[in-house]
Amino acid sequence: MTILTNKADKIDRLAELTQSSETVAGSSLWREAFRRMRSSKMAIIGAAIIAAFVLVAIVGPMLAPHGPTAQNWRSEVFPNQGKFVGMRGENWFGLDHLGRDMFSRWLVGARQTLLVGVVSMLIGLIVGALVGVLSGAAATLGGKVGRRVDTVIMRFTDIMLSLPSLLLAVSIAAVLGQSLTTVMIAVGVVQIPIFARLLRGSMLVQGGADYVLAAKAVGIRRKRIVLTQILPNSLSPVIVQATLSLATAIIEAAALSYLGLGNPDPAVPEWGVMLSQAQRFFDNEPMMAAYPAIGIIITALGFTLLGESMREALDPKLRG
Template sequence: MSTTLPPTSAPSSGSGPETTPGTAGDARGGGSLWHEAYLRLRRNPAAIAGAVIVVIFVLIALLAPVLAPYGGDDLPGRQYITPTRIPGFGEIDGFPLGLDRFGGDVLSKLIWGARASLLIGIVSTALGLAGGMLLGLLAGGFGGWVDSIIMRVVDVLLSVPNLLLAVSIAAVLGQGSAAVMIAIGASQVPIFARLLRASMLSQRGADYVLAARTLGLSPGRITISHLLPNSIGPVIVQATLTLATAVIDAAALSFLGLGGGRPETAEWGRMLTYAQNELAVAPQLAFLPGICIAITALGFTLLGESLRESLDPKTRSV
């Protein structure tokens, strides 16, 4: 129970973070945690399935210029479109998945739509993560009235459904991809803020924090150098899970007409929007982007849940 440091480290130097046991600066301890999580992920079929889906999705998005037969906005099949007929699977050579109402190649639009969804998901999650970590760090680090004010604001934001909050923000900012990214990111800020604050509060009474105080470190240095690195694990896991909802929210905002861009622009949510009027003639125009959205969200969800379980001390092997 004593917080007295061993004789080998106490009289030598007052520099604490490298010699303080249990901190993030202890590379061996931190490495063993993540290494053990990695080993558990390798043995988890759900994690492997999620990782495979995510890797395929990312590769398709990055290699879209190489994989797609046509550009995202190209309309190579306009001459084949009539008011009563939209060519479907394999009906025309060169268009294996058929054409859409505007004459665009469906396969190319699905591939380019993966890039658009990935960009929106990553940027919006990064914005939400940055804003949430800032608020959570202030609330968990300072406490007192700062914590009370920030958490009351967060509670108000959490009382509004995530998608409704994103729609409201996007409606105020106007149409466009930038507005969608900001809206989705802002709707995620309360989740990250509350999670980081709770994680930091649970770490405050840990032995390594008491040891750091014994060394005379300032509260600010303890928060930044010790509390934050040891509390960020659950936030990283949540960011992985949030990528799934970000892809779905981006499609929903585009479906509602808030994504901006031209009607023929390749984006999964926009493809769903303009496929509604063609369900009787070409139902595949709605099914294909919907399946892509569902599979992508499933991949991020499986990977995030598996990562959460592998880092959970209740399920980790001792």
């Protein structure tokens, strides 16, 4: 009896030491990653672009010199004759085909673009994480039945991944109807299998770690092992993917709005809608399309640069 007690005490101590070392290692990993990112030009540029975009999205509508829907200069624009008003002191980006101030619409449209991108990413992240946790826990600690559940979930995920993301988003948006909420849901659903498979794979790797074996030996319940041990140590790649998915979400949301599946009110400024409206007048006034396109490209570039720098900082295989 004494021998069994001493053995249990040793295993319990081993579990505590393993958990403590993982916590310290995880904390050190993030500190080291942050240090590397601070010295990375790619990370600094990406963070600066994102900060500027978020600042414009938050305070832009308050700084807009004119109403984004006000057609104050419609008499000065004759799109049928190819006559547009370009950049001038009163209108920094010129006027669109209805005599509205392009700069004001660009500022207000940044908020709509950020809102759609963030909400879409959160939908994909939350639902995908739940699916990934269920599948990963079933595959790691669920036994024979769990592996069957994992197989069913992953095959369904593979079906979604086999479809082109934009085609899937367009199909979902077409079924749900034209609205800004539809765009968020459609883009978010496309992101779900990406997060699910990524988190599931990360949990499978962590499931074979020593600290999990120690927790099993001590007799900790499976649910607690998943939630307190495996899941927290599996989130690093998911966080990186969330940053990269923001860039994809912004581009795909703009594409859906460009195709006419976004906000049914064309007067509400959004960069994808502005691109769609500028298409008809591209030959006469290409800058109408250039401003929202540049905004989309630079914003997506910022999130991509930051996400890639985070991936390199956290991945030991890519460290110099």
